[in-house]
Amino acid sequence: MADVKLHGAWASPFSCRVVWALKLKGVPYENIEEDLPNNKSKLLLQYNPVHKKIPVLVHGSKPICESMIIIEYIDETWLQNPLLPSDPYQRALARFWVKFAEDKSSVVWTLLRSSGEEREKAKNESLEVLKTIEEHGLGDKKFFGGEEIGIVDIAFGWMSLWLGVIEEIVGAKLLEAHLFPRLYAWTKSFKEVPVIKQNLPDGHELLLLCKGVREKVIRIFFFIMNRLIAF
Incomplete structure (x- = not known):
């Protein structure tokens, strides 16, 4: 065991x-x-x-x-293959971007449960998040920490698959190569690392699951609204 x-x-x-x-x-x-x-x-x-x-x-x-x-x-x-930098300053920077990922990622997920003006607002805010990562987070490095995957790559790793699923469901393209070339290239590099590639969910199954969850949320929303109108 x-x-x-x-x-x-x-x-x-x-x-x-x-x-x-x-x-x-x-x-x-x-x-x-x-x-x-x-x-x-x-x-x-x-x-x-x-x-x-x-x-x-x-x-x-x-x-x-x-x-x-x-x-x-x-x-x-487990000290082998460290995920955080050994240098205190670089470690602090890594933790800054991990916190950024935790604080800002919810903006993108809002797209799945929003519509109309709220969705447009979420889309614009999501584009601003991607722009910040593109201009200030990644730089010219292959990965956030350099040539090897580190803790910041793991924090943003959901973008390599789940972001595309969100885009397909809501019909809004966010991570376009001509707008965010560094971040777009990073998602490709991240997914090609064998450990990551072998441990990503099946994209089609993930899409079907997320569509089902979204439809269920929408049904519940309209059910509640109809009950409120009835009163």
């Missing part, structure tokens, strides 16, 4: 972050797929009683929650 267990979900970019980190480090682990919509396991609720969310990494008997916190734990516990 593996000493490391990961409670996650195959379609979650946050779970995939942890998988990528474990694979890059060469850490063996047991994957526990959670049925989030219908039947969260008792262990998940025990290990993350505050948010009741995935991913949760369990090392021995110690649960660690929140994807980027988990990744820092992994990096500090």
Whole structure:
């Protein structure tokens, strides 16, 4: 039995972050797929009683929650193939961009559950986020940390697949090569790294899942609105 267990979900970019980190480090682990919509396991609720969310990494008997916190734990516990820079200043910069990714990524996901003026606003804000990363985050480097994947690449890794799925569902192109050449090239390089390529969800299955979730959210929204109108 593996000493490391990961409670996650195959379609979650946050779970995939942890998988990528474990694979890059060469850490063996047991994957526990959670049925989030219908039947969260008792262990998940025990290990993350505050948010009741995935991913949760369990090392021995110690649960660690929140994807980027988990990744820092992994990096500090298994020292091979470091994900954070050794230089204090570069490490601080990396943490700055990780926080940026955590704070701003939700803007893009808003596109999935918005329409009309709200969607147009979310689209413009998303383009501003991409512009900031293009001009100030990536520079002329292959990856955010240089020639090897690091913690910032993992934080933004969802853009390599999930962003394209969002674009297709809402019919709005965001990451265009002529607007964001550096970031566009980065997504291609990121996906071609064997560890990443072998541990990405199937794009078609992911698209179908996200479409289903969006349609369900829309149905619930209109159901609530109709009930309010009835009153």
